[in-house]
Amino acid sequence: MKITIKSQDAVVTCQTHGAELLSYQTAAGKEYLWQKDPAYWAKTSPVLFPYIGPVPDRVFINDIAYSIPRHGFIKDAEFEVLEQGADYVVLAAHSDDFTLSVYPYPFTFTVTFRLEGSALEVTYGVCNQGTQEMPFLVGGHPGFFCPMETGERFDDYLLRFADEATPDLHLTYSIFDNDAILYENLTQRSVKLIHRRTERGLQFDFPDYPSIAFWTPVKKNAPFLCLEPWCGGTMDQVSDTNLPEKKYVQYLPAGESRDYRFSFSPC
Template sequence: MISLENENIRVTFAEKGAELRSITAKATGLDYLWKGDPAYWGKFSPVLFPVIGALKDETYYVEGKEYHLPRHGFARDHDFVFEQISDTEVLFTLSATPDTLAVYPFEFVLGLRYTISGFSVSCTYEVHNPADQHLLFSVGGHPAFAAPITDEVTYEDCYLEFAIDESLIYHKIDNNLISDQTDSLHLDKGKMFLKHSLFYDDALVFKKMESRMITLRNTINEYGLHFRFNDFPFFGIWAARDADFICLEPWCGIADGVAHNQQLSDKEGIISLSPGEHWKRVWEVEVF
């Protein structure tokens, strides 16, 4: 495991998928990340690239040619190149290979830069287009946080507190695709208490959310975290069936709609990066 630490926290990572694996507070020994129990869901915080969610029939087209990608793309299953920038910063990099070009016809350089400061960990997605054609991609996060964080707390004692007390409209999932059916999530003074049944029909997918920070708290003790995600247009909230975690997922991109034409250039939320250009977005978690 690769690690960063300061006087407050110790954070670990894996080269496979450049995946964040733990966020441990030194004073308490509490790990705020999900443990990755494969009986429920064996991942911790996968990166989603070059697509988010599912493609219709796992198929898309670029300039008339057919390609296939699994749900959430391939980056999470590849080993990244690791570079220690400083005592508080690491950079993981993945570049195009013949294998990726066979399923995704674009040159790219994807970076995940992790930085720690105080009780916070930030994850910066950095995408560079080294080619002479536009790069079409989506990228996003899927970090899973322990809920509860301590043993005396139950899942139902935990709640999400949104920075803005808003009525949230989420899109329902139909065979892994975004349907036109919506429902409302009504907050109670900005709070959404967790229930396993909330996610029995898959993730809650939001195309519009005014809150740029969500806090995970519980009614029993003071432990929790702040999750900040400026400049991500889409957001997902998910947990595996009856598992004690909550995924807070900032996305630049979204799964295909049920009526999508499968043209990558027409995909909702797709980013088109000009030749030679750089792009980045940041999310941050602060534990307490």
């Protein structure tokens, strides 16, 4: 089921399958989110939980092997609507027989989309419904059109970090030939994807995530870039599938909840 929320400045559409964000349009009708093309990538904004990254074989938790899918399973879950208003919606999914067979922890996972003017805030909420501490990885994977205007090129764009010690990253397809690029421990967790001449684009904030990855499909010259806030792993840990050894692994005590937010708006 698709759900639409609105503010005076923007219109957002998501779906209950995977709580995936599908569209962000300004009031004037300009679309910013990548619109699923299987020739490049058939997703728009999958939710990553309780694992991030490929799974060469199995994921190990307490020396037991589990068949957790690539980027986890919540992206394929069917969510229910907990709350909805004109400018927000709260979706929820729960552990079930399948999730417990591949990840042995009872949980509730919520996704909240909330518009405040032109800014969309996305909150992933994790609640440990079990009786033991729960390890997990969590993150977002939204894709944005790049270039954003007719007549522009991908390499007209750059990433400008609010962290003054981090230089601009000028985009070219070749820098992604080895897959995603990861930045860690930025002093300010905010970045802009902007045209290098006009400086127009979008601002992306990720206050609850220690790292952010940037990705476009390898050697496809795809017209989009994903901005991926992560709690979990680094690019050199792909072959290590022992969940407790992953960098930035999260631990949530029994009965407790924790939120992870990111937001974006045109600039």
